[in-house]
Amino acid sequence: MVSVDLLDLVMLIELGLLGVAVILFFAHGLWLQLTEKRIGRYTKTARESLARLVTSGVINVEEMRGLETMPQQVQVIVFLEMSRNLSGTGKERLRFIAEKIGVVDRAKNLCQNRRWQKRLRGARILSQLDVPDPLVLTLLVDPHPAVRAQAAEWAAAQPSVPVVSAMLLLLADPATQARFAVQNALLRMGSVVAGPLRDFLKDRSGKAAEAGLRVAESIADPSFGPAAMKHSTVEDLGIRVAAARLLGAIADAPAAARLIEMLRDSESRVRAAAAQSLGRMQHWQAASLLAERLRDKTWRVRREAGLALRAIGAPGALFLRKAIKGDDRFAADMAQQVLDLPEAAAG
Amino acid sequence: MNALLSPWISQFLVKGQVAVLLYFLAVNGWYLILLVSSLLELRRHMLLIADESRHLLLSSTLSPTISILAPAYNEEATIETSLRALLALQYPNLEVIVISDGSKDRTVQVLVEKFDLVPVKTIYEQRIKTKPVRALYRSSSYPSLVVVDKENGGKADALNVGLSFARGDLVCAMDADTLIEADGLQRMVRPFLYATDVVATGGTIRVVNGSEVKFGRVTKTAVPSNLLAGVQVVEYLRAFLFGRLGWNRLGGNIIISGAFGLFQRDAVVDAGGYLHDTVGEDMELVLRLKRLSYEHGRPGKIAFVPDPVAWTEVPESTKVLGRQRDRWHRGLADVLWRHRGMMLNPRYGITGLFVYPYYAFVELLAPVIEAVGLLSLFLGLAFGVVDWYFAALFYLTAYGLGTALTAFTLILEDLSFHRYETFRDRLLLFWWALIENLGYRQLTVYWRLRGLWKFVRGRKDWGVMERKGFRPVTAT
Numbered sequence: 001m002v003s004v005d006l007l008d009l010v011m012l013i014e015l016g017l018l019g020v021a022v023i024l025f026f027a028h029g030l031w032l033q034l035t036e037k038r039i040g041r042y043t044k045t046a047r048e049s050l051a052r053l054v055t056s057g058v059i060n061v062e063e064m065r066g067l068e069t070m071p072q073q074v075q076v077i078v079f080l081e082m083s084r085n086l087s088g089t090g091k092e093r094l095r096f097i098a099e100k101i102g103v104v105d106r107a108k109n110l111c112q113n114r115r116w117q118k119r120l121r122g123a124r125i126l127s128q129l130d131v132p133d134p135l136v137l138t139l140l141v142d143p144h145p146a147v148r149a150q151a152a153e154w155a156a157a158q159p160s161v162p163v164v165s166a167m168l169l170l171l172a173d174p175a176t177q178a179r180f181a182v183q184n185a186l187l188r189m190g191s192v193v194a195g196p197l198r199d200f201l202k203d204r205s206g207k208a209a210e211a212g213l214r215v216a217e218s219i220a221d222p223s224f225g226p227a228a229m230k231h232s233t234v235e236d237l238g239i240r241v242a243a244a245r246l247l248g249a250i251a252d253a254p255a256a257a258r259l260i261e262m263l264r265d266s267e268s269r270v271r272a273a274a275a276q277s278l279g280r281m282q283h284w285q286a287a288s289l290l291a292e293r294l295r296d297k298t299w300r301v302r303r304e305a306g307l308a309l310r311a312i313g314a315p316g317a318l319f320l321r322k323a324i325k326g327d328d329r330f331a332a333d334m335a336q337q338v339l340d341l342p343e344a345a346a347g
Numbered sequence: 348m349n350a351l352l353s354p355w356i357s358q359f360l361v362k363g364q365v366a367v368l369l370y371f372l373a374v375n376g377w378y379l380i381l382l383v384s385s386l387l388e389l390r391r392h393m394l395l396i397a398d399e400s401r402h403l404l405l406s407s408t409l410s411p412t413i414s415i416l417a418p419a420y421n422e423e424a425t426i427e428t429s430l431r432a433l434l435a436l437q438y439p440n441l442e443v444i445v446i447s448d449g450s451k452d453r454t455v456q457v458l459v460e461k462f463d464l465v466p467v468k469t470i471y472e473q474r475i476k477t478k479p480v481r482a483l484y485r486s487s488s489y490p491s492l493v494v495v496d497k498e499n500g501g502k503a504d505a506l507n508v509g510l511s512f513a514r515g516d517l518v519c520a521m522d523a524d525t526l527i528e529a530d531g532l533q534r535m536v537r538p539f540l541y542a543t544d545v546v547a548t549g550g551t552i553r554v555v556n557g558s559e560v561k562f563g564r565v566t567k568t569a570v571p572s573n574l575l576a577g578v579q580v581v582e583y584l585r586a587f588l589f590g591r592l593g594w595n596r597l598g599g600n601i602i603i604s605g606a607f608g609l610f611q612r613d614a615v616v617d618a619g620g621y622l623h624d625t626v627g628e629d630m631e632l633v634l635r636l637k638r639l640s641y642e643h644g645r646p647g648k649i650a651f652v653p654d655p656v657a658w659t660e661v662p663e664s665t666k667v668l669g670r671q672r673d674r675w676h677r678g679l680a681d682v683l684w685r686h687r688g689m690m691l692n693p694r695y696g697i698t699g700l701f702v703y704p705y706y707a708f709v710e711l712l713a714p715v716i717e718a719v720g721l722l723s724l725f726l727g728l729a730f731g732v733v734d735w736y737f738a739a740l741f742y743l744t745a746y747g748l749g750t751a752l753t754a755f756t757l758i759l760e761d762l763s764f765h766r767y768e769t770f771r772d773r774l775l776l777f778w779w780a781l782i783e784n785l786g787y788r789q790l791t792v793y794w795r796l797r798g799l800w801k802f803v804r805g806r807k808d809w810g811v812m813e814r815k816g817f818r819p820v821t822a823t
Contacts, residue, residue: 007740010372014747021754022777028761029773080398117394124398145541146395153400177541184407218408299472333470340467342487 042074050078054086054093068101075103076125083128095129104131111135116144123147127154140166145175152178156185159192168200171215172208179211186215194221201227206236213242220249232258240265241273248277256283263289268298275301279308284315291319294331302330306338310346357732360723364733367720368745374709375748381593382755388596389588389763392653396534411516411539412440413532414612416509418502419445419523423453427461429523432563434489438532442491444509445523449499455482458494463487475507475620502605503621503628510612510620518612520629525606526555526563526658534655535609544646546614546636549603550655551587553766554580556663565658568766570775575668577779578787579661585756588763591651599702600649601637605629607657610636614645625685627678634686641695654764669794676714676798683707684802714795720745721789746784753780 049063067075079098086094098104103125110122112135119142126136127150137158139151152170155163170182186193193215201212201224209231216224224246232243244262247255255277262274263286275293278286290312293305309316323335338346415433419426426445433443447455458464464484471480478500486492497508506520517539519532531550538545556579557571571577594600603610608629615621618635621628633649640647662668683706690707692699724741727733733741757776760766767776 004737004740007737007744010744011740011747014744014751017751018747018754021751021758025754025758025761025777026773028758029770032761032765076398084400120394121397128398128400176543180409180540183409187407187409214409333468337468337470340465341485342465344487344490345485347490
């Protein structure tokens with residue numbers, strides 16, 4: 001049996017909790033309103049001041065001092081906000097001002113903090129401002145994947161062979177987040193990646209090779225040809241698919257010849273990727289072989305073969321029309337669907 | 348009156364109340380743990396996303412392709428706006444598949460006219476058995492749009508058809524009238540990029556009633572002044588912010604809302620897609636994915652991400668709300684019954700030993716125990732076994748901790764996403780949290796009991812959802 005006294009006690013505790021919650025809820029609301037108002041006011045002034053400094057390109061000591069005296073939170077907000085819309089000289093000026101008023105130094109200190117959250121924040125500030133400090137490079141081997149990923153993002157704006165080499169090692173990173181960020185960053189670095197990536201692909205296998213091939217596909221440098229040929233014959237299915245796509249991006253005669261061979265691969269995903277690549281290359285010489293693939297036992301291959309024929313243009317369309325009248329119902333249906341597709345959806 | 352009752356009945360009434368009170372305290376105590384867990388999780392999440400720049404993801408050709416599956420049934424009035432909002436979502440590799448589930452109105456014609464659709468030969472790779480597809484359309488203006496017209500078979504069947512057409516690595520299951528925030532998919536896809544063992548992620552669902560909607564986007568948020576909608580705002584905040592987020596940290600998430608969830612397409616297809624003969628198809632799928640992950644050693648992590656938001660309209664009439672809650676509870680009962688083999692089974696790890704029993708004893712049986720408590724209190728009062736003071740104290744004690752926890756959820760919302768900004772909203776939120784327990788909660792007990800009863804009797808109908816429509820705004 002519960003006594004009234006016990007209920008009173010429980011009730012009292014609950015009331016206390018509720019009271020604390022109410023006070024916190026409304027006090028926090030009030031604090032938020034006041035802070036937002038204050039920060040909003042500062043932010044407006046800081047934004048205008050920073051915009052004037054960046055656009056004029058002249059150091060106005062008073063405005064610099066004004067920015068320096070702003071709360072650190074406001075400084076970070078306006079610098080990051082503006083960095084997203086600037087590049088070239090504008091960004092250089094922004095970085096210069098950030099260095100002068102101490103934003104960069106504080107971010108560097110954060111990068112060396114014991115806590116990963118702080119290191120992440122530091123790396124985010126430095127990468128959004130494109131600060132070329134080798135300190136961030138050391139974060140590529142940080143124990144936390146989010147920090148490694150952020151460092152990779154920073155590296156995208158620092159395209160040099162040592163940075164690329166350090167990044168390529170991360171293509172084998174066990175953390176998906178870091179691997180994805182590295183791939184992304186390498187894509188954005190452009191042609192400087194080609195040489196080191198070509199060497200990297202020579203002797204790599206597994207996830208690293210697959211990730212590297214995907215990056216190579218976007219760069220599409222002809223020097224990747226030998227590596228693509230080599231990887232197109234390995235046992236790993238994912239690598240063969242990635243190699244087929246890379247061959248399609250390189251789009252030279254040896255690549256086309258190898259892709260035609262790959263149309264007969266034992267794995268449907270590889271056959272589909274090969275068909276897709278031949279379509280991408282608009283390799284009309286492969287039209288009859290692609291038309292054969294319209295009879296493939298796998299839907300995905302039939303579909304990609306049909307789309308490839310459509311992409312090839314007139315010769316492909318001829319084969320598609322012939323397939324409609326053919327004796328294979330599956331090939332005929334696929335050909336009809338592909339021909340029905342509006343131009344926008346056929347790509 | 349007391350003399351009329353035999354001593355054992357009066358003992359039973361009093362002891363029943365004690366048991367119910369202890370149950371309430373235990374459940375709310377567990378909620379307190381969830382609240383702390385969600386606070387820690389939220390802090391970690393906020394630190395992880397602070398100053399994050401997602402534009403890299405937006406411009407990357409490496410981002411996984413997402414196929415949005417939007418089932419539509421008789422949506423001619425809203426389909427154009429909803430679809431335009433979907434096509435404008437900020438995500439690089441996006442495919443939108445609208446599945447008209449045998450609509451009897453002009454849904455398909457509206458789509459054909461407004462989105463330049465042309466019919467194409469209706470063949471597809473049937474990955475899951477479904478009702479027949481009547482027609483397939485592609486757009487001359489929107490390359491990523493696919494419209495499927497099929498025979499009516501229910502939402503699960505429509506989603507399964509969508510799975511057959513989806514070309515994306517990930518599929519986003521949603522309701523056609525859900526309003527996903529522009530950057531919702533960018534935020535929701537993160538767990539798939541961060542880990543390889545994630546099979547599904549869910550985002551937060553918020554109540555759109557009372558807010559302003561323009562061109563399929565929420566432009567101004569506000570807490571509704573309507574009682575039923577207002578109380579549901581508080582309920583949704585509690586369910587998502589401390590329920591799912593709290594379970595996230597403990598590894599026990601088994602619910603992804605049917606209105607906004609992202610799944611690995613191959614995992615869902617391999618699992619057989621959505622079940623047709625249940626009204627809780629979204630929870631059933633997630634629990635099945637979880638179960639299969641234990642049985643076959645496959646990946647099976649379910650992640651809840653708090654910052655992607657989808658807005659949904661909630662019922663403002665007791666009749667419609669009652670039908671919805673009754674259906675939800677029937678769904679829960681059905682799902683738990685189908686997967687009863689997981690109960691306290693160590694083979695299923697934390698899900699079998701902890702999460703499943705929680706859903707069975709706390710979520711499923713809560714209305715039964717609450718009803719017993721209320722009934723015994725009422726009988727105790729009627730027969731003079733308890734006095735009014737005790738009854739009032741009992742009632743307040745039973746619901747008091749829940750109210751305090753709800754108030755703490757409001758603080759969580761305030762500390763993190765802070766969507767409701769005005770003082771009026773703050774007052775209203777707190778007001779709805781306070782009065783939730785005075786009548787509304789008891790009504791939900793009744794609806795959930797009705798759901799349980801219908802489940803026992805084998806009813807599997809959905810009922811009709813009547814929508815009032817989003818609050819119009821003056822065109823500018």
